[in-house]
Structure formats: C-alpha cells, structure tokens
Amino acid sequence: MSTYERIYEVVRQIPKGKVTTYGNVADLAELYGKARLVGYALYQVDKDSDIPWHRVINAKGEISYSPLRRGMDYLQRNLLENEGIEFSAEGKINLNKYKW
DNA sequence: GTAATGACCCGTC
DNA sequence: GGACGGGCCATTA
Secondary structure, three states, X not given: OHHHHHXXXXXXXXOOOOEEEHHHHHHHXXXXXXXXXXXXXXXXXXXXOOOOHHHEEOOOOEOOOOHHHOOOHHHHHHHHHHOOOOEOOOOEEOHHHHEO
16 A cells, blocks of 8 residues: 555645646656556545546546546546646647646 | 456557 | 557555
8 A cells, every 4th residue: 555655645746737647656656667556546546535636647648548437537637627737639638738 | 375457658660 | 659569566356
C-alpha cells in the first residue's frame, strides 16, 4: 500500500487546470519505469476520493479509458473541461500548454 | 509460493 | 505519438 500512497500523494499535488502523464507521476513518486503501477493505482481510486485522477493521462496527452469504468468515460473529460482544460477534436489535450 | 492481470513507457522500424 | 514488440513491477486470486 505504501507504493500507492506515493502515487496518490503526487496526484494530489497536481494543481487545478493542469495535467500530467503517467510517466511523470511515476518519476515524481520515485517509481522510475513503473508507470503501469500508476495506472493500476488510479484504477482502484474511488470516485469519492479526493484524488484528481482525471488529471493523469497517458504520454500521448490523451485520456486513458478503462473498460471497467465505461459509463464514466465521459466524466473524466467533463471534469477536465470544468477546470478550464480544452480538448482537441480528437479528445487530446495540449500538453505543451497544460502539462504540469 | 505461483500465475494472471493491468488507465503504460520506451526504443526501434 | 504513426506502428510494433518487449519489459518493468505491485496487487490479487
């Protein structure tokens, strides 16, 4: 569980209106090369949690959807847009502008 | 303890 | 970030 807490703490530090990638989170959490763990950790984050999991995206600047979270897929985008982050037509985020 | 799983990343083509 | 393949490792059953 300590590993997950690392990740959660990093994610919690992401300022509003910014996004970051899994690899970046992994680095900040000192989990170099273990980006999968970040995704796995966020996978079990509950929506009631205070963790802005929606601000974490993949290296391409796109939202990584989960089959298990289908139905909530639109929610992530909605939350980000609600924070002032804009999506391109492809649903991608301009990392040059919004990357943390 | 073994085996399977998973929102991914990176080097190379 | 175009497509492909290999690998990293914690968590769960």
